[in-house]
Amino acid sequence: GENVEQHPSTLSVQEGDSAVIKCTYSDSASNYFPWYKQELGKRPQLIIDIRSNVGEKKDQRIAVTLNKTAKHFSLHITETQPEDSAVYFCAVQGGYALNFGKGTSLLVTP
Amino acid sequence: DTAVSQTPKYLVTQMGNDKSIKCEQNLGHDTMYWYKQDSKKFLKIMFSYNNKELIINETVPNRFSPKSPDKAHLNLHINSLELGDSAVYFCASSQGGSGFGYTFGSGTRLTVV
Numbered sequence: 001g002e003n004v005e006q007h008p009s010t011l012s013v014q015e016g017d018s019a020v021i022k023c024t025y026s027d028s029a030s031n032y033f034p035w036y037k038q039e040l041g042k043r044p045q046l047i048i049d050i051r052s053n054v055g056e057k058k059d060q061r062i063a064v065t066l067n068k069t070a071k072h073f074s075l076h077i078t079e080t081q082p083e084d085s086a087v088y089f090c091a092v093q094g095g096y097a098l099n100f101g102k103g104t105s106l107l108v109t110p
Numbered sequence: 111d112t113a114v115s116q117t118p119k120y121l122v123t124q125m126g127n128d129k130s131i132k133c134e135q136n137l138g139h140d141t142m143y144w145y146k147q148d149s150k151k152f153l154k155i156m157f158s159y160n161n162k163e164l165i166i167n168e169t170v171p172n173r174f175s176p177k178s179p180d181k182a183h184l185n186l187h188i189n190s191l192e193l194g195d196s197a198v199y200f201c202a203s204s205q206g207g208s209g210f211g212y213t214f215g216s217g218t219r220l221t222v223v
Contacts, residue, residue: 031209032208034211043200043214043216044153045214046212046213087151089153096166097143097155098212099155102151102152103152
């Protein structure tokens with residue numbers, strides 16, 4: 001299936017700082033790029049997504065940017081809060097299913 | 111009212127046993143999935159059904175057999191359980207097969223001893 005690389009695997013920031021997570025993919029035909037947040041012991045939840053005809057999308061403190069030429073997209077979280085601590089997954093539509101990155105464990109320290 | 115519900119939430123069983131996990135969604139979605147999340151948190155697609163038809167069957171041992179009696183239900187039956195099957199299994203659904211976000215169930219933590 002689609003190869004999705006996600007970096008970094010762990011990220012520690014201080015409360016109020018910004019956090020950036022990056023993903024790259026291999027199939028240039030991919031056209032849908034969601035991000036999921038998974039808190040400890042919980043289900044993954046969709047937090048934002050972007051389609052290939054858009055370069056950037058924002059929702060309050062989170063934003064996603066997409067560079068189709070370079071085949072990478074990023075999640076940006078501004079003014080981080082302790083409740084942002086979780087594992088974040090990027091995903092890429094590959095055929096009839098989403099292929100997920102390996103996740104980034106984000107820790108926001110007060 | 112839970113959108114995607116899975117049962118059971120926890121399952122502890124011995125090697126060699128057969129077990130089933132059930133999933134139901136009340137969102138009216140057409141497509142349902144099974145994902146396996148291993149101890150390193152990697153989410154890997156196992157199966158996908160669209161309107162009761164199997165459309166994805168990844169490289170999964172044939173001890174795993176999905177069944178979709180209708181588009182609101184997707185069950186997973188596992189025969190001859192092995193230690194390596196221990197993981198969290200997530201059911202998910204989406205409005206269509208491509209280009210739509212998933213709603214995940216709460217997961218089933220399977221432990222094989």
